[in-house]
Amino acid sequence: MKSDAKTILIFTDWYLPGYKAGGPITSCANLVDQLGGDFSFKIVCSDRDYLERNAYADVKTNVWVPVGKAEVNYLSPARQKLTAIRSILEEVKPDVVYLNGMFSKTFTIYPLMALRHSNTKVVIAPRGMLAPAALSIKPLKKKLFLTMAKLKGLFSKVKFHATHSNERDQIRSWFGEVPVAVVPNIPGMEQQSVLRAAHSKEKNRLQFYTVARIAPEKNIHFALECLQKVNTDISIKLDIVGEIYDRDYFERCKKMAESFREGIEVNFLGSMRKKEIAKIAAKSDFFFLPTLGENYGHAIVEALLAGVPVVISTKTPWRNLARVDLGFDLELRHGEFTELFNEIGTMSEVSYQKVFKNVRSNALAMINLDKLRIGYTNLFND
DSSP states (O other), X not given: OOTTOOEEEEEOSOOTTOOTTOHHHHHHHHHHHHHTTTSEEEEEEESSOTTXXXXXXXXXXXXXXXXXXXXXXXXXXGGOSHHHHHHHHHHHOOSEEEEEOSSOXXXXXXXXXXXXXXXXXXXXXXXXXXXXXXXXXSHHHHHHHHHHHHHHTTTTTOEEEESSHHHHHHHHHHHOSOOEEEXXXXXXXXXXXHHHTTXXXXXXXXXXXXXXXXXXXXXXXXXXXXXXXXXXXXXXXXXEXXXXXXXXXXXXXXXXXXXXXXXXXXXXXXXXXXXHHHHHHHTXXXXXXXXXXXXXXXXXXXXXXXXXXXXXXXXXXXXXGGGGTSEEEEOSOHHHHHHHHHHHHTOOHHHHHHHHXXXXXXXXXXXXXXXXXXXXXXXXXX
């Protein structure tokens, strides 16, 4: 690290070794991995994973501990107070405070309150939380908070970080012509293609997987409805990796899957670490996620980097995929997905490989790490 490196203090609900929160953890971890030599990163987060009641085993709490290229302070519940946040800010004296999310009391609201009379630069990344699909979950509570925050000027001195132009528009629809930097997330660049080498697509069979928490905005029920309508001479397997966020929604989806015809198999596998997900990806024909909205979609990118073509909705930044042989992005109409599945289900190994043999290299061609590093460097230095 440079001797004169700026200190970036990140507040986020979850960080490594956590993995169950998905994208928010991945976004921060990849950022630190790529820019840890240029900036001094300090991270303040919870001492437990997403939806977990117990703290991480063998992780010291309420002190700074080295994790990769960052130092991390895992706050116990008793320390997740405004006084503790103020104390950390006074101790660290950061050049930039980066808030990873919109609605967290401890890791967004408290830092904003503590910094109201400070000249410290504050950057806030909504992480898709201002998208219509996200705001539809507990809408009254979220919209009331946003309205009150605007009235009190809680976000008046911050710079926003959007990962896509659509997210920039969502931010400005709430806060007006505020400063917004549009810089895409940094994807994980793990080498997963070796696992993929042994995969073979069977004719009249489709093997899908998805990685998403079980919640309405991920549209799992729509995915199941599409599978139900596929021609009966095509057998289907769908592995769903993700934490159960909404128990009622999970029960609805599970009941639907249990009623399927013979030849359609759906497995709810719960949360998994990336190495285990890579093994599932290696056996799958396609990644499938008809999401209601993603500001980035780490799971989508990680599938492509593993060499797996994707079938997704048009509600993500990843569009016109068929043009570059990376898969398909479709409007959220059952008929479009079902028609596609009837077509690709009959693909033989020869025809599948003819179209999708270069998924990883085509995906890599879309990712410019140097440009991303410059974007984040400018975000923190401007």
